């Protein structure tokens with residue numbers, strides 16, 4: 143399966159099996175807005191539980207918060223979002239399509255890098271085992287030229303973005319002769335800044351005064367509550383505040399399914415530290431968060447760190463954890479050293495002190511903040527991309543057959559156990575299966591299914607990632623034993639009904655992910 147095919151499969155599978163539907167689909171959908179179906183909501187909740195357990199439950203010095211989506215409009219002035227939360231927008235005058243200028247340029251840089259890689263691949267084939275890739279990359283004139291060009295454009299883009307130099311972004315588009323990916327022409331408008339915040343109006347106040355924003359990040363709810371939380375929980379710096387919640391951005395280019403949405407969910411944690419300590423904690427959180435991603439089985443080679451080329455207005459260091467999605471390595475999580483920018487700005491604009499008295503050093507200061515921020519939806523997409531597989535397996539007659547399986551970590555699977563009577567029309571079997579289901583449902587998210595032949599029911603459970611299928615057959619009626627089928631090995635074990643809970647519980651518990 144090519145990566146493009148895989149991506150199409152993920153989208154189709156998500157809809158067919160009740161994971162994700164386009165929002166308001168009967169009206170042709172709403173661009174970049176999606177609804178989570180019955181299995182999608184379970185998987186997303188499990189992802190959020192995994193994050194919450196790892197961040198809040200496992201850290202005595204991290205506590206939770208659920209702040210409102212609407213905040214006083216001054217919040218967004220202080221945070222810099224009113225003035226600086228912009229993307230550079232450009233229109234093609236012929237196709238009337240709208241793009242992010244920086245994304246067009248980044249895609250061009252990738253193309254230049256791909257040319258260098260192609261030369262290297264050709265040489266690798268030609269020279270075989272004796273090929274020294276590192277030497278070739280630094281000495282082959284064509285490879286060196288492509289690499290230098292890519293680096294120069296990257297640096298120029300970084301500079302233009304940091305300076306907000308829209309004219310130079312347009313000049314880069316022209317210098318590189320970048321064409322509209324859809325229309326093919328180079329007839330561009332000027333590049334202009336576009337603020338990504340959605341706004342609405344407070345009911346009883348007209349005009350600018352009543353202008354409210356839908357939060358573009360959850361972090362600000364944490365900053366403005368910093369002292370409320372610190373005082374009410376008697377936390378000492380260093381400590382963190384964690385939050386999961388919706389965020390909204392009026393993305394210019396909203397493509398790639400749930401990768402870039404206009405309404406999405408963030409899992410953010412702000413870690414408050416003594417000034418001067420931030421780089422130590424930045425490194426700590428980089429390693430801790432990378433380990434969190436790998437713990438659910440995501441292979442290390444599918445994840446990488448990527449330092450930011452241009453820093454956001456609030457950061458003195460920033461790195462992304464990127465995942466190799468079917469459309470390439472892209473940001474999954476951001477880890478940012480945000481200095482004391484946010485607390486200081488809120489302090490200044492509100493006139494309220496947001497300082498911490500540190501008994502260890504007998505001094506008051508505005509803490510520095512290291513933030514970890516991961517999108518629940520992007521996490522969902524990375525997990526689906528990793529889990530969705532097609533395999534050749536033996537069917538009931540021992541012949542090769544293809545199955546679609548979601549190899550989710552059992553703790554994240556939407557349904558933990560499917561309970562299946564061997565036959566639908568034998569009341570003694572369906573009654574026994576119902577009894578097993580009614581017992582297990584107190585411990586796990588279970589599903590009872592009696593429709594279709596047993597093989598088809600197994601396939602249906604494979605496709606939604608159910609780690610265990612329990613089948614009730616005639617032997618169950620005699621000796622209270624069932625078969626329990628493992629999704630990954632396909633092995634079927636015969637066990638007593640009383641053993642099911644222990645076998646399943648050992649595999650699906652979040653505990654195994656915490657140690």
Ligand code: GAP
Nearest residue numbers: 359361401402403406474475476515516517520
């Ligand atoms: N508080 C910092 C912050 O918001 P960010 O890098 O803009 O940083 C953090 O966003 C994470 O939120 C991203 O790594 C991504 O996982 C997720 N995210 C951001 N924009 C998104 C969008 N439009 N759709 C889905 N997820 C998004």
